[in-house]
Amino acid sequence: MDSAPEVVDTGDALDRRLVQAALNALEDTPADALSLRQVAQSLGVSHQAPYVHFGSKRRFLAAVAGAGLQSAADDAAAAVAASPDSLSRLHALTGAYLSFIRDRPHLHDLAYGPAIAKRDHPALQRAAAEYWSLLHDTVAACQPPGIAEEEVLRRSAATWGTVYGITRLVTFHQIPQSVPADADTLVHAAIDALFTGWQTQRITREPSDHNTPRTLPSPHNDEAVSP
Numbered sequence: 001m002d003s004a005p006e007v008v009d010t011g012d013a014l015d016r017r018l019v020q021a022a023l024n025a026l027e028d029t030p031a032d033a034l035s036l037r038q039v040a041q042s043l044g045v046s047h048q049a050p051y052v053h054f055g056s057k058r059r060f061l062a063a064v065a066g067a068g069l070q071s072a073a074d075d076a077a078a079a080v081a082a083s084p085d086s087l088s089r090l091h092a093l094t095g096a097y098l099s100f101i102r103d104r105p106h107l108h109d110l111a112y113g114p115a116i117a118k119r120d121h122p123a124l125q126r127a128a129a130e131y132w133s134l135l136h137d138t139v140a141a142c143q144p145p146g147i148a149e150e151e152v153l154r155r156s157a158a159t160w161g162t163v164y165g166i167t168r169l170v171t172f173h174q175i176p177q178s179v180p181a182d183a184d185t186l187v188h189a190a191i192d193a194l195f196t197g198w199q200t201q202r203i204t205r206e207p208s209d210h211n212t213p214r215t216l217p218s219p220h221n222d223e224a225v226s227p
Helices: 013-025 036-043 049-054 057-081 086-103 105-112 122-140 149-171 183-200
Strands: 216-218 223-225
Touching: 013 036, 013 049, 013 057, 036 049, 049 057, 057 086, 057 105, 057 122, 086 105, 086 122, 086 149, 086 183, 105 122, 122 149, 149 183
Parallel strands: none
Antiparallel strands: 216 223
């Protein structure tokens, strides 16, 4: 397992130390079992320190998730930048996300789970927005000419859902043993299938209700956005 990401925020020194201590704890401890008292004790400070510096446990956990998610987004961006073409960049992004889930599952579940909202801390909101933008731009670069932005948004969400869904099914041992492939093989094959479909589906399907725009979740502000 990779070590916890290093916090490089320029805020208060104790704030950074508390966040880093929590990230270290999340290597082995799920977020719902994380003890703020133990986090504070690991630094030799008052058990009230997280509350004094962040205001609430929820806001503290959101700051922790923001720091960790920013590190994951930076890793993903580096992997994408090192790849030579649009499809390989999409596979690189997929591989980075798989590594994030596999190596830092508790951090991932905190960042994208129900315990906190993106709006609970600006660091988490920024990191989630950056990760979504990276996904969107990578998927957009894989589209043939003439694909509307609304369809790019749908395809970005579908890509994320496909990777996340397959990975979760494998994690919880829900894929039949008769399927001759591991998680990575299944996910990357799904990415290839999506890419192939995008090249042939140049005429996009309209929503069933032509008078009502579809809404898509915005992963960085917890609200729906209308394409």
